[in-house]
Amino acid sequence: ERGSDGQVNVIMWQAPSTMNPYLSAGTKDIIAGSVVLEPLASFTPEGEVVPRLAAEIPSVENGGISEDLKTVIWKLQPGIKWSDGTPFTADDVAFTAEYCMNPQGGCAQLAKFEGVEKVEAVDELTVRVTFVSPRPDPFSAFVGAQSPILQKAQFQNCLGEAAPTCTEQNFNPIGTGAFVVREFRTNDVISFAANPEYRDPAKPAFATLLMKGGGDAAAAARAVLETGEFDYAWNTQLSPDVIAGMEAAGKGKNAAAFGSLVERIHVNLTDPSSSLPEGERSTIKHPHPILTDPAVRKALSMAIDRQLLTEIGYGPAGQPTCNLVPAPAAWASENTECLTQDIEAAKALLDEAGWTVGAGGIREKDGKRLTLLFQTSVNAVRQDFQALIKQWWSEIGVETELKVVDPSVFFGGDAGSPDTFQKFYADVEMYANNFEGSNPEPYLARQTCDKAPGPENQWQGENTSRYCDPEYDRLIGEMTQIVDPAERGAMGRRLNEMLTRDSNAIIPLVYRGTTSAVSNALGGVKLNAWDSELWNVADWHRVK
Amino acid sequence: MLDEKPLVRVEGLRVAFQTHDGPVTGVQDLSFDIRPGECLCVVGESGSGKSVSALSLLRLVEFGGGEIAQGRLLFQRAQGEVDLAKAPPAAMRDIRGNEIAMIFQEPMTALNPVFTVGEQLAEGLIVHRGLSRAQARARALDLLGEVRIPEPERRLRQYPHELSGGMRQRVVIAMAMACRPRLLICDEPTTALDVTIQAEILALIDRLKRETGMAVLFITHDMAVVAQMADRVVVMFRGNKVEEGPVGQIFQSPRENYTKALLAAVPRLGEMAGRDAPEPMRLMREGQVARPEPVVPRAPEPLLEVRNLCTRFPVKGGILRRTVAQVHAVEDVSLTVNAGETLSLVGESGCGKSTTGRSILRLVEPTSGQVSLGGRDILALDARGLRKARRDMQMIFQDPFASLDPQMRLLDQIEEPMLNYGIGNRAERRDRIAQLFDRVELPRGFMRRYPHELSGGQRQRIAIARALALNPRLIIADEAVSALDVSVQAQVLNLLMELQRELGISMLFISHDIAVVERVSHHVGVMYLGRIVEIGTRRQVFEYPQHPYTRQLMAAVPVADPRRRKTGEDLRFRPIASPIHPVGHAPAPSTYHEVAPGHLVLTEPATHG
Amino acid sequence: MLSFALRRLLLAVPTLLFISLVIFLLLEASPGDPLGDVPLTVPPEVKERMREALGLGQAWYVRYALWLKQFFWVEPLYWFDRVFGTGFSQGMQRIISFQSRSPVFDVIAERLPQTLTVVGLSYLVGVMIALPIGIVSAYRQYSWFDQIGTFVSMVGFSLPTFFTGVVFIIVFGIKLQWFPSIYDTTHRVTDWDSFLVQLRQMAMPVAVLALYNAAQISRFMRASMLDNLRQDYVRTARAKGLSERVVVLKHVLRNSLIPVVTVIALGLPAVFGGAIITEQVFKVNGLGQLLILAIHANDMPMVMTLTFIFAVLIVSFTLIADLLYGVLDPRIRYD
Amino acid sequence: MTDRLLIEESAVNAAAPGAEALPPADPPPQAPARSQWRDIWRQFRSHRGAMLALVLFVAILLFVAVGPLVWTIDPGFVDIRARNQGFSAAHPLGTDQLGRDMLARLMAGGRVSLAVGLTAMAVALTLGSLIGIGSGYFRRLDAPLMRLTELFLALPLLPLLLLMVTLFREPLGRAMGPAGGTFLLIVGAIGITSWMQTARILRGEVLGLKEREFILAAQSIGTPAPRMILRHVLPNVISPIVVAATLGIATAIITESALSFLGLGFPPDFPTWGRLLYDAVDQMQIYPWRVVLPGLLISLTVLSVNYIGDGLRDAMDPRIRGR
Numbered sequence A: 001e002r003g004s005d006g007q008v009n010v011i012m013w014q015a016p017s018t019m020n021p022y023l024s025a026g027t028k029d030i031i032a033g034s035v036v037l038e039p040l041a042s043f044t045p046e047g048e049v050v051p052r053l054a055a056e057i058p059s060v061e062n063g064g065i066s067e068d069l070k071t072v073i074w075k076l077q078p079g080i081k082w083s084d085g086t087p088f089t090a091d092d093v094a095f096t097a098e099y100c101m102n103p104q105g106g107c108a109q110l111a112k113f114e115g116v117e118k119v120e121a122v123d124e125l126t127v128r129v130t131f132v133s134p135r136p137d138p139f140s141a142f143v144g145a146q147s148p149i150l151q152k153a154q155f156q157n158c159l160g161e162a163a164p165t166c167t168e169q170n171f172n173p174i175g176t177g178a179f180v181v182r183e184f185r186t187n188d189v190i191s192f193a194a195n196p197e198y199r200d201p202a203k204p205a206f207a208t209l210l211m212k213g214g215g216d217a218a219a220a221a222r223a224v225l226e227t228g229e230f231d232y233a234w235n236t237q238l239s240p241d242v243i244a245g246m247e248a249a250g251k252g253k254n255a256a257a258f259g260s261l262v263e264r265i266h267v268n269l270t271d272p273s274s275s276l277p278e279g280e281r282s283t284i285k286h287p288h289p290i291l292t293d294p295a296v297r298k299a300l301s302m303a304i305d306r307q308l309l310t311e312i313g314y315g316p317a318g319q320p321t322c323n324l325v326p327a328p329a330a331w332a333s334e335n336t337e338c339l340t341q342d343i344e345a346a347k348a349l350l351d352e353a354g355w356t357v358g359a360g361g362i363r364e365k366d367g368k369r370l371t372l373l374f375q376t377s378v379n380a381v382r383q384d385f386q387a388l389i390k391q392w393w394s395e396i397g398v399e400t401e402l403k404v405v406d407p408s409v410f411f412g413g414d415a416g417s418p419d420t421f422q423k424f425y426a427d428v429e430m431y432a433n434n435f436e437g438s439n440p441e442p443y444l445a446r447q448t449c450d451k452a453p454g455p456e457n458q459w460q461g462e463n464t465s466r467y468c469d470p471e472y473d474r475l476i477g478e479m480t481q482i483v484d485p486a487e488r489g490a491m492g493r494r495l496n497e498m499l500t501r502d503s504n505a506i507i508p509l510v511y512r513g514t515t516s517a518v519s520n521a522l523g524g525v526k527l528n529a530w531d532s533e534l535w536n537v538a539d540w541h542r543v544k
Numbered sequence B: 001m002l003d004e005k006p007l008v009r010v011e012g013l014r015v016a017f018q019t020h021d022g023p024v025t026g027v028q029d030l031s032f033d034i035r036p037g038e039c040l041c042v043v044g045e046s047g048s049g050k051s052v053s054a055l056s057l058l059r060l061v062e063f064g065g066g067e068i069a070q071g072r073l074l075f076q077r078a079q080g081e082v083d084l085a086k087a088p089p090a091a092m093r094d095i096r097g098n099e100i101a102m103i104f105q106e107p108m109t110a111l112n113p114v115f116t117v118g119e120q121l122a123e124g125l126i127v128h129r130g131l132s133r134a135q136a137r138a139r140a141l142d143l144l145g146e147v148r149i150p151e152p153e154r155r156l157r158q159y160p161h162e163l164s165g166g167m168r169q170r171v172v173i174a175m176a177m178a179c180r181p182r183l184l185i186c187d188e189p190t191t192a193l194d195v196t197i198q199a200e201i202l203a204l205i206d207r208l209k210r211e212t213g214m215a216v217l218f219i220t221h222d223m224a225v226v227a228q229m230a231d232r233v234v235v236m237f238r239g240n241k242v243e244e245g246p247v248g249q250i251f252q253s254p255r256e257n258y259t260k261a262l263l264a265a266v267p268r269l270g271e272m273a274g275r276d277a278p279e280p281m282r283l284m285r286e287g288q289v290a291r292p293e294p295v296v297p298r299a300p301e302p303l304l305e306v307r308n309l310c311t312r313f314p315v316k317g318g319i320l321r322r323t324v325a326q327v328h329a330v331e332d333v334s335l336t337v338n339a340g341e342t343l344s345l346v347g348e349s350g351c352g353k354s355t356t357g358r359s360i361l362r363l364v365e366p367t368s369g370q371v372s373l374g375g376r377d378i379l380a381l382d383a384r385g386l387r388k389a390r391r392d393m394q395m396i397f398q399d400p401f402a403s404l405d406p407q408m409r410l411l412d413q414i415e416e417p418m419l420n421y422g423i424g425n426r427a428e429r430r431d432r433i434a435q436l437f438d439r440v441e442l443p444r445g446f447m448r449r450y451p452h453e454l455s456g457g458q459r460q461r462i463a464i465a466r467a468l469a470l471n472p473r474l475i476i477a478d479e480a481v482s483a484l485d486v487s488v489q490a491q492v493l494n495l496l497m498e499l500q501r502e503l504g505i506s507m508l509f510i511s512h513d514i515a516v517v518e519r520v521s522h523h524v525g526v527m528y529l530g531r532i533v534e535i536g537t538r539r540q541v542f543e544y545p546q547h548p549y550t551r552q553l554m555a556a557v558p559v560a561d562p563r564r565r566k567t568g569e570d571l572r573f574r575p576i577a578s579p580i581h582p583v584g585h586a587p588a589p590s591t592y593h594e595v596a597p598g599h600l601v602l603t604e605p606a607t608h609g
Numbered sequence C: 001m002l003s004f005a006l007r008r009l010l011l012a013v014p015t016l017l018f019i020s021l022v023i024f025l026l027l028e029a030s031p032g033d034p035l036g037d038v039p040l041t042v043p044p045e046v047k048e049r050m051r052e053a054l055g056l057g058q059a060w061y062v063r064y065a066l067w068l069k070q071f072f073w074v075e076p077l078y079w080f081d082r083v084f085g086t087g088f089s090q091g092m093q094r095i096i097s098f099q100s101r102s103p104v105f106d107v108i109a110e111r112l113p114q115t116l117t118v119v120g121l122s123y124l125v126g127v128m129i130a131l132p133i134g135i136v137s138a139y140r141q142y143s144w145f146d147q148i149g150t151f152v153s154m155v156g157f158s159l160p161t162f163f164t165g166v167v168f169i170i171v172f173g174i175k176l177q178w179f180p181s182i183y184d185t186t187h188r189v190t191d192w193d194s195f196l197v198q199l200r201q202m203a204m205p206v207a208v209l210a211l212y213n214a215a216q217i218s219r220f221m222r223a224s225m226l227d228n229l230r231q232d233y234v235r236t237a238r239a240k241g242l243s244e245r246v247v248v249l250k251h252v253l254r255n256s257l258i259p260v261v262t263v264i265a266l267g268l269p270a271v272f273g274g275a276i277i278t279e280q281v282f283k284v285n286g287l288g289q290l291l292i293l294a295i296h297a298n299d300m301p302m303v304m305t306l307t308f309i310f311a312v313l314i315v316s317f318t319l320i321a322d323l324l325y326g327v328l329d330p331r332i333r334y335d
Numbered sequence D: 001m002t003d004r005l006l007i008e009e010s011a012v013n014a015a016a017p018g019a020e021a022l023p024p025a026d027p028p029p030q031a032p033a034r035s036q037w038r039d040i041w042r043q044f045r046s047h048r049g050a051m052l053a054l055v056l057f058v059a060i061l062l063f064v065a066v067g068p069l070v071w072t073i074d075p076g077f078v079d080i081r082a083r084n085q086g087f088s089a090a091h092p093l094g095t096d097q098l099g100r101d102m103l104a105r106l107m108a109g110g111r112v113s114l115a116v117g118l119t120a121m122a123v124a125l126t127l128g129s130l131i132g133i134g135s136g137y138f139r140r141l142d143a144p145l146m147r148l149t150e151l152f153l154a155l156p157l158l159p160l161l162l163l164m165v166t167l168f169r170e171p172l173g174r175a176m177g178p179a180g181g182t183f184l185l186i187v188g189a190i191g192i193t194s195w196m197q198t199a200r201i202l203r204g205e206v207l208g209l210k211e212r213e214f215i216l217a218a219q220s221i222g223t224p225a226p227r228m229i230l231r232h233v234l235p236n237v238i239s240p241i242v243v244a245a246t247l248g249i250a251t252a253i254i255t256e257s258a259l260s261f262l263g264l265g266f267p268p269d270f271p272t273w274g275r276l277l278y279d280a281v282d283q284m285q286i287y288p289w290r291v292v293l294p295g296l297l298i299s300l301t302v303l304s305v306n307y308i309g310d311g312l313r314d315a316m317d318p319r320i321r322g323r
């Protein structure tokens, strides 16, 4: 029965700063927004698309998707009301597209609408989305917590430049979800109350939801697992023995969900040397003096014990991997060769390639020493990884110098800073990344030659390894034409292997789950790495 | 009166201090009595244990690291006799300030800088007399009147630093007398005061003693004051009592050699009558006999010439902090000091003597006028030139303790001026320091001591040695000897005169001790309210004083003879005029009448009388 | 004194303007981008659009001038409107945070109460325990009290709050369950019970911070007391028959407070600035946490405004310290 | 009559009557010639707390300086099989989560922490003293320097530090080697962001000191300003400097660890006490020793410096030295 279970307390140690996912791309804000705002369809924990506000998932079979793959027709569920009691219509959907696609708005989810030519309301309950070019996988706009539907009546004065000034709207959006915002304090606390207009009269079971921000991962986990003050803690990524110690208190469990997040090492194929003039460092103009040797890259990968890394850093929340795209199943390569560490083979490989052991046990060739600068962001697990990898590499005769950068700088993308991951003024670097939705194609497409960061694109672009293989670029171009899912998967596996196993330009380490601590007193939680973690908050209930 | 029971009986007092080199005895086996209405004077040279004995009576030595090791301090209270040495702290608090009060030696530091005079005065009254704030304030006002502080209303609201040294001393006196104690301990109460005010204070204590039957323990090094005040006298020497007796007996037929020597060494006003040149002081000890030569300069040509010197301190106020008034500390002063001669400046506290000295050295910036030293215009010099010029003129400051850096060894302090001017190498400087130590008759072993480890007189000699280190042509000695006891004073003065004779140094000698001035000067200037009212050779000024203020000053000088006491009625007390004038105020220039060659007397403006 | 204060206030205006310029340039020059928090999945073109939407396309001096106008003109007008119901600020752009897209001042107003109660109270408590400890430690130098006080305060100072805070949580929050480990900023005190709840949730952060503050202040207090206890006027006060309590607490204390006032006054702006680590540990989302988040998110308008407000506080508190100096020590002249 | 006679008598300038029987004026000095430093040392030695602290401090210094020569395990060596171990013969203080030897890490960490703590404190004190004394002593510098102090107090630290890394990390690293460059950077960063309090306090003290007469006296003997400050001002404001120094070391050691979270600190394989402490906080309940040990070492260092400072201040003050 709605509202019978009292209050549920959720702690997000990274506090949400807005409820409007179109104005912030931060996961924390998207999660907060998903409690109130809903998309037409969601992803399940398995990565499948299921209807939310839509009556069904459009497909070629049911006529929802046109034969030429250029238009999608969404049928909306009838009888859905906004929390203010007004009916939810196709107009709202069309407005949402207009809102995000407004060129002055700076919409954070613009990528979701990429390739969308127009969105029209055909009738009260029908929406037609037209794409510029054929789309084999059209489930981006209005699918998943990143692009939920906004109420036209509430946001119609907030288009374009006015978007950020609509504080009241951005903090208290009217939604169709299980809860409504009662009080919003940016970066601090959000209190929600059950939505009286929610379509399922029995839900949500909780009358109120409190979302508290602040602190750190350990404190959040502690509040759920040890003191029991909270029911759910988001993103409790801690070392396995700490989690185990907290779970011993018997108040809750730390659960993991696997999406597409992979912790990996990027190898810089260009020369980052500081002796080069500024603007030419780490650009295609100057190949890397040692890392262009494939044997070296391969040896670096072989020397790593991914099993151990996973065990130490993530425990059950991680799996060793050799892939850049670990999921969905159709795209995941069978590539497991790297999972066994083989120091001796790595040494042999280097010997063979002419790298001989020199002074101090460091290999050298033609006066070049195997000395690498290894950078990553400040993060306890990553620093442990650095230490371990440094040791393994030293065993095969590679000397490693470590460097850490503040995450806000490292990921900050500031073209003026030498320490961003895109500038990559180091030889190897480690970070994690994933893709949204269940279509890895755009993700793989970001490793093409022209996506290499450099001065000409203000150091944006995600091909940080500066991997450049015409064959790869050609395959990517081909892929957009392919519709058959099985064929697409096979193509994806091929591309993935090119980047990893074949070239070792990217050395995947761990397939990471996102972990959250859940109290034993909280039922109905289904962790989801493809969509917002609170995607099914309407089903949550108290376990007596 | 004499057959009354003694108020205080000190029996076999011994005070010891724990020091790093083991215990040191400050006072040994001291016994004396004081009866109600009696004034007991304690005299003796510096470090002889006078202050320590006084502090013991209040049990304040304990807070300074000392300890009453032996003896009884019996004090007659209403409840009966108590031994102060053993009284519980609560009883002591009740006695302190109430039944026994003390005037401390150093007026500069004895007052708390952050409370107003009124507050500090009222405190004791509130504690002991149970007065309300308003009552205590009214009483404090009376007290300030009693110690003859001008404008007492305003003073109550002022802070200690806003008063001149003399006023501060009077506040301390008022504080001690606040509760009408039955025993008043005065530790050198008048050292900082000029003769006229000293006379007033002495008269006040004397009156209270007579009127209220208060007993007084009076500590001083000034035999003239003793002669004026004492009923009985205790003479101390190195922690022991050497002689005790009624004042007449001590002065006329001293038994002990030490007492005789002490008395003989006292300079007396008038004893230089008829002599032109200054002569060395009498010394107390054999082996220190100064050559009895008068100081006659070889070439009395002008070295320092000061013309129309004015120094004003701004008094700021208002929103924009404009200067609303000015303290006319020095007003149109002209004087000349010849090479090898001494010019003395005398005058009451706050009349601008120190400021004149400091202006000449440009330690304060004069407002206008000319100063030339050996033909060089001092006021026109830039910072670098001034530093060079200061090599030739040195100052000995009023308070030797304050003017020495407490953190520095004596050796380093004397070496400093030589370092500053890059004189000699290390070895040469060491030699010179050793010579200077010999010169001022300090053992060379003192070189590594710190200022607080010396007695007052020794510190003064260090200050002199420092001034001499550069072989200056002019020394400005600001109250260089007023804090010293007779014997040390004589040594120091003789030293200065000897140096003058040998090296031809000129001196500007600032003092309020008229008897000393008579002894050392070639010329004398009398200052009043920032102006020189009379100037001339010593003989002219001392033997034929013309200006009324000069005459008043001479009349106030106490005489070291108990039979020639002055009573309050002899002295005509009048309030001190204020040197503060509004900004626009342009004082008339000083015009002088030359009564005799070189003897000038101020005629316009009429500042006094 | 009043005129001195006025003069200093006048002087403070150019000083603050200069400080604001320096802060702006510093923020401008320091690395980081407001879009740093945006996940890597967002493509660069989209980021570029978002950046422009934040107004980052303009030259720095234009943005600085805009900020100045907003801070000194629009915001005061807005608050004037709020109070008097007028409409002067209609249509004017207030300072908007990059992160939350809400007016910076609203967020600050929301944060101020918890910062002031927790950090302010801890400072008060800290000062109140530091002064007696410093006084007694000096009066009884090298006594047991002094030794223990020194020991505790030095250990308290040398252990960072991220450590002591967690120890407190583990001991009192988890083991003993006395206090909640998470501060509830929405809690309203309406009656006695809710007041007790408030007290309980404030206990740990206040204790941790107070300990840290007290450690520092008590050291300065002790040193200053030691210097003054040796002065002559203390003897004079004793000779008046005042009790030791009055001698120490009135005469010596007043003099010793002079340098300590600087320490205390310098610490006060930090109260408004919040205690970043402690707020983080106990989830008291106050101004400190706001600032640190804003810095990490490169939220220029927020950082700039907060920092500038601190600058204003610092300048005013140094002025207050200087004035207090004058009150405590009449010898100090203002010219 | 007698009066008259007395004057006549005395006017002959001879020694006064009775003088021959008096002892000489000054007793010969008993104390032997002492050297200033020996004196201070002697006084210092009599301060029990300070001596104990000195011994402790030297012990800590030896621990970090000589320790690694005796205990030769590489602090960065990962022995993954031996992770999370308790005290044992092979690892007297146990191992961390990667099996690195804690004893070796504490020794190596101490080197860095002590070096940073002491140097950064020295930098901050020097800056603070220079600016504080400068503005207290030179009236003309007062306003600008105090405004500068306010500016520094007002600057947001994090962006400032980040800027410093951006600007200086590479050039310094190139010039001095990565460790040296980072050391300089850290010491500089801590130094220039923590001098302000010292400066404000010293300025106040100097303002008061300037009114003292011996400063005027020193001026009159032509002492130039630098010497004046070094010889007269500085020794007389030692007391707040000592307190600031003690507190400064503690802050610097902790700040260093905070800096490493900005990526401003030493490379991550460089242990320091602050970082060891921070890293172990999450695991405090499981492995309490890992927090206790670095925490203890930091506290002991700060405590010993505090007591040494106390002793030094007492020893430097000639007025108490006699007691």
Ligand SMILES: Nc1ncnc2c1ncn2[C@@H]1O[C@H](COP(=O)(O)OP(=O)(O)OP(=O)(O)O)[C@@H](O)[C@H]1O
Pocket: B017, B019, B024, B025, B026, B027, B044, B045, B046, B047, B048, B049, B050, B051, B052, B053, B064, B065, B066, B105, B221, B455, B456, B485
């Ligand atoms: N706190 C102290 N510690 C050690 N010795 C002390 C202390 N106070 C006084 N003395 C010693 O006690 C002796 C007597 O000192 P006291 O102050 O009584 O001299 P005094 O007669 O008052 O001299 P003056 O005329 O200079 O004031 C001196 O030798 C001095 O060195």
Ligand SMILES: Nc1ncnc2c1ncn2[C@@H]1O[C@H](COP(=O)(O)OP(=O)(O)OP(=O)(O)O)[C@@H](O)[C@H]1O
Pocket: B164, B165, B166, B194, B313, B314, B327, B328, B329, B348, B349, B350, B351, B352, B353, B354, B355, B356, B398, B512, B579
């Ligand atoms: N720095 C100053 N600021 C303001 N007024 C001052 C200052 N120094 C001195 N005065 C004033 O100048 C006048 C002369 O002071 P000065 O010190 O020269 O007197 P003095 O003759 O040396 O007195 P004493 O015999 O007490 O030493 C006094 O009224 C004093 O209050």
Ligand SMILES: [Mg+2]
Pocket: B050, B051, B052, B105, B187
């Ligand atoms: Mg004395």
Ligand SMILES: [Mg+2]
Pocket: B353, B354, B355, B398, B478
């Ligand atoms: Mg004077």
Ligand code: NI
Pocket: B548, B549, B552, B608, B609
């Ligand atoms: Ni007259």
